[in-house]
Amino acid sequence: MSSRLPLFALLLFLYGAFFSLQEARFSASSQQLPHPVPPTIQKIALGYLKQLGGEMQFIKASVFYGGVKPGRDPLEYAEPLAQRFTAAATLHPHFIDTYFLCQAILPYVNNDYARYTNTVLAQGMTALPENFVLPFFAGFNHMYYLDEPLDAARLFHLAAKRPNAPPLLEHLANILSAEGGNIYAALIGLRGMYASEKDEQIKMRYAEEIVAFEKAVTVLEAIRRHEKTTGTPPAALNDLVPEYLPVLPEVGPIFRLEWKPPHLGVVRVAKKTSPRR
Amino acid sequence: MIDTLKRISALARLVLLDGLRRHALMGLLLLAIAAQVGALFFFDFIPRDIGRASSDFILSVAWLVGFIFLFFHGVQAMALDEERKVIYSLLARPLSRGEYVLGLFSGIAALLLLLNFILSCLGIATLLLIKHLVKPVYFSQFGMASYFLSWFGIVAMELMLLAVIMLFSGLVRGNFPVLLISLSFYAICSGLPVVREALGQQAERAKGLTGLKTMLSWMTTVFPDFDRLDFKNMIASSAPLPDLSLILVNFGLTISFVGLFLWLACLVYQRRDLQ
Numbered sequence: 001m002s003s004r005l006p007l008f009a010l011l012l013f014l015y016g017a018f019f020s021l022q023e024a025r026f027s028a029s030s031q032q033l034p035h036p037v038p039p040t041i042q043k044i045a046l047g048y049l050k051q052l053g054g055e056m057q058f059i060k061a062s063v064f065y066g067g068v069k070p071g072r073d074p075l076e077y078a079e080p081l082a083q084r085f086t087a088a089a090t091l092h093p094h095f096i097d098t099y100f101l102c103q104a105i106l107p108y109v110n111n112d113y114a115r116y117t118n119t120v121l122a123q124g125m126t127a128l129p130e131n132f133v134l135p136f137f138a139g140f141n142h143m144y145y146l147d148e149p150l151d152a153a154r155l156f157h158l159a160a161k162r163p164n165a166p167p168l169l170e171h172l173a174n175i176l177s178a179e180g181g182n183i184y185a186a187l188i189g190l191r192g193m194y195a196s197e198k199d200e201q202i203k204m205r206y207a208e209e210i211v212a213f214e215k216a217v218t219v220l221e222a223i224r225r226h227e228k229t230t231g232t233p234p235a236a237l238n239d240l241v242p243e244y245l246p247v248l249p250e251v252g253p254i255f256r257l258e259w260k261p262p263h264l265g266v267v268r269v270a271k272k273t274s275p276r277r
Numbered sequence: 278m279i280d281t282l283k284r285i286s287a288l289a290r291l292v293l294l295d296g297l298r299r300h301a302l303m304g305l306l307l308l309a310i311a312a313q314v315g316a317l318f319f320f321d322f323i324p325r326d327i328g329r330a331s332s333d334f335i336l337s338v339a340w341l342v343g344f345i346f347l348f349f350h351g352v353q354a355m356a357l358d359e360e361r362k363v364i365y366s367l368l369a370r371p372l373s374r375g376e377y378v379l380g381l382f383s384g385i386a387a388l389l390l391l392l393n394f395i396l397s398c399l400g401i402a403t404l405l406l407i408k409h410l411v412k413p414v415y416f417s418q419f420g421m422a423s424y425f426l427s428w429f430g431i432v433a434m435e436l437m438l439l440a441v442i443m444l445f446s447g448l449v450r451g452n453f454p455v456l457l458i459s460l461s462f463y464a465i466c467s468g469l470p471v472v473r474e475a476l477g478q479q480a481e482r483a484k485g486l487t488g489l490k491t492m493l494s495w496m497t498t499v500f501p502d503f504d505r506l507d508f509k510n511m512i513a514s515s516a517p518l519p520d521l522s523l524i525l526v527n528f529g530l531t532i533s534f535v536g537l538f539l540w541l542a543c544l545v546y547q548r549r550d551l552q
Contacts, residue, residue, distance in 0.1 A: 040471055047467035048434070048507060052337040055330050059322045092333070094510050096326045130515075 033064040033080040039090035046091070054092025057084050062101055074109045082106055082113060085120045093127030103137045107145050114145040125158075132162035136169060143176060144272070149265070150180030167193070171206075178213055178266040179258075183220055186266070187213040208254060215249035216257060216266045223264060233262045284372050285380045292354065292384020293391075301350045302392055305342045309396050312338040313403045320407055328416035328513035331407045335400040336427055336509040339393065343435045346392060348456055351385050351442050356452035364551060375543035382443050382539060389435050397428045422518055423511035430506035433531040437501060438463060440538035447546040465500045469493065501534060 036042070036057060046053040061084040068077065085102040088095065099121055107114035121138045128134060139155030142148040156173035159165055170193060178186035190213065194206040219237065222244035226234050234240055237259045241248055251257055251266060258265040296302065316334045323330040358364045358381075367377060401424065408416045441462050445455045473493050479486060505527055511518065518524075 040475070043471050044464070044468040047463070048340045048431075048503060049337045051333040051509065055323070055333060062322070062324075094514070095329060095333075097324055097330075100325060 031064065031067050031069075033060070033077055033084070035080045036084050036087045039087040042087060042091060051092040051095070054088045054090070054095055054098070057088035057091065058095065058098045058101065060084060061088070062097075065101070065105060074105075078106065078109045078113055082116050082120075085117075089120050089123040093123045096124070096128070096131070096133075099124045099134055099137065103141075107141045111146055114141045117141055130163050132159040132165035132169065135159035135162070139173075139176075148180075149176040150182060153177040153180060153182070167197075175209070175268065178216070178255075179268070179271075181263040181265050183213055183216050183264070183266060187217060212251040212255045213266060215251050216255075216264065218249060219245065219257060220264050223262075227262075235261065237264075281376060284376050285383055288367070288372065288377065288380025289383035289387055292381055293387045296350065296384065296388045299350075301346065301388060302395075305346055305392060306395060308345075309338055309342045310399065312342075313399055316403055317407065320411070325415060326513070327407065327411050328418060329510075331404055331416070332419075332424070332427075332512040333509055335403055336431065336512075339396045339400060339428075340431055340434075342396065343389060343393065343431060346389065347435060347438050347442060348459065350388075351439055352446070352456045352459060353452045354381055354385055355443070355446035356450075356455065359450075359551070368551075374547045374549070378443055378447065378543045378546045379539060382439060382542075385439055386436060389439065390432065393428060393432050393435075397425070400424075416513070418513050418515050420512055420514070420518075423508060423514070426518065426524070427508040427512060429528070430508050433506050433528060434503050436535050437503075437531055437538075440535040440542065443542040444538050444545060447542050447549055462500065465496075466503055469497060469500050470502045470504050473497070501530070506531070 037045075042053055043050050061081055064077070065081065082102075085098055085106070088098040089102075092098070102117055102120050106117040106120075118138045118141055121134050121141075124131070124134045125138070135155045135158040139152045139159060142155060143152035153173045153176035156169050156176060160167075160170035160173055170189065174186040174189040174193070177183075177189065187210065190206055190210050194203060194210060197203045197206060219240070222240045223233055225244050226240060237248055237257060248257075252269065254269060255266045256269055258267045313335060316331055316338070319334050320327045320331050358367070364377070368374065372380075404419060404424075408419055438459070442455065442459050445458045445462075446452075449455050449458060473490075476486060476490055476493060508519075
């Protein structure tokens with residue numbers, strides 16, 4: 001027994017040495033998030049536990065993201081994170097935290113990930129038809145990161161129809177419709193909001209915007225007349241003066257006209273865009 | 278009929294007491310209590326949807342505990358009677374083989390019900406504690422009716438699996454093969470709805486998959502879709518309970534499935550060579 005004691009001590013020492021080496025190696029390397037098992041396989045393997053599996057995917061993603069050192073290139077870890085969010089949303093589409101974390105991390109990486117975020121959010125929008133925040137997030141991504149005002153307007157309209165949605169979503173949807181060139185729809189929507197609004201200050205704001213949109217409609221009609229006569233849209237809005245319009249109307253101070261043939265948009269002067277664009 | 282029921286209930290009582298004597302519940306209850314204490318730490322990882330995550334955790338632990346009970350105690354029960362030669366002394370009495378299967382099923386089901394009853398009480402206490410600990414915005418809904426409906430769902434699934442285990446225990450000798458076959462059965466039950474969903478999406482694009490779709494839907498009669506008994510999403514939701522008719526259909530299917538499989542298990546066990 002006494003002869004085996006040094007052997008046991010040696011074994012213990014070796015274990016301690018290897019353990020310290022392993023710890024040193026893993027703490028020195030940058031933190032990695034492995035790709036998850038495909039959600040379909042997880043769904044089969046987990047059965048009744050799939051919702052808990054979805055929550056575990058979320059926890060893994062959030063714990064990993066909490067440990068990312070500042071300054072690290074997000075593209076290094078964006079792909080496995082995106083897949084974790086897809087897995088979490090597929091396994092448990094009703095769990096709202098997945099969408100909040102996904103929205104907080106992915107769209108900021110680049111446009112591809114902004115689109116990817118919207119596919120994850122789409123799962124939540126189907127599973128939670130009463131939640132207005134998810135279509136708002138998706139609409140925001142279209143508006144801010146992707147510069148697609150019409151898609152953003154569609155999603156803000158959807159968000160506005162959901163219970164407890166603030167009226168500003170409907171308003172934003174109309175503004176973005178006009179920015180995307182759908183000025184008639186924006187005008188009809190704003191007139192409806194004006195008619196149902198009780199607050200006098202907000203009504204005044206709507207009235208200003210309605211006047212601006214009505215002026216934009218006169219420009220739009222002039223463009224249509226130009227197209228009908230010449231077969232092509234004008235190269236610049238000034239080409240409409242004086243034959244089709246006596247003078248180009250001023251839609252300020254809130255808006256300005258943006259002419260990208262063949263689309264006329266009414267863009268907010270104070271429009272904020274992603275610094276990435 | 279009354280005599281038959283008396284014999285079945287007497288055997289069930291024996292199985293229940295034997296299970297308690299073998300600490301079938303004690304260890305699992307300790308495991309469940311430890312896991313439910315873990316729920317108090319688990320919800321710390323969840324920033325927003327705490328009610329949903331906590332109820333998912335509690336119900337998942339309960340399912341896991343029931344699953345362990347079924348596959349490590351339920352599967353052994355019949356094989357153990359044969360190994361310990363208890364079956365001969367039981368069948369030497371005026372007890373038919375069919376009554377033996379039904380008695381064994383009833384005893385294990387009683388243990389399962391007891392386990393689920395204790396776990397549901399513990400679960401409700403844990404959830405109410407968590408609800409008390411967090412702001413209402415993070416745990417705004419707690420549907421008591423949905424909670425108990427979810428437990429009925431779990432019990433229904435476990436009873437269905439138990440009936441399947443009874444059938445396989447009569448068909449196959451030894452508890453390990455029964456465990457493997459029963460696990461495979463459960464794996465098919467979990468996988469089949471996923472395959473059907475994937476095929477349904479493909480069938481919308483391609484027309485030639487109707488035959489396969491029909492075959493899979495027939496397979497679901499043997500390998501039931503347990504997702505239809507999963508109501509835990511509703512506990513922390515403001516959505517109303519599903520239609521009473523739907524609930525009745527789901528639980529009606531469960532009862533008829535259990536009845537059918539037990540009938541088959543009795544038939545198989547009557548022809549089994551016990552030597």
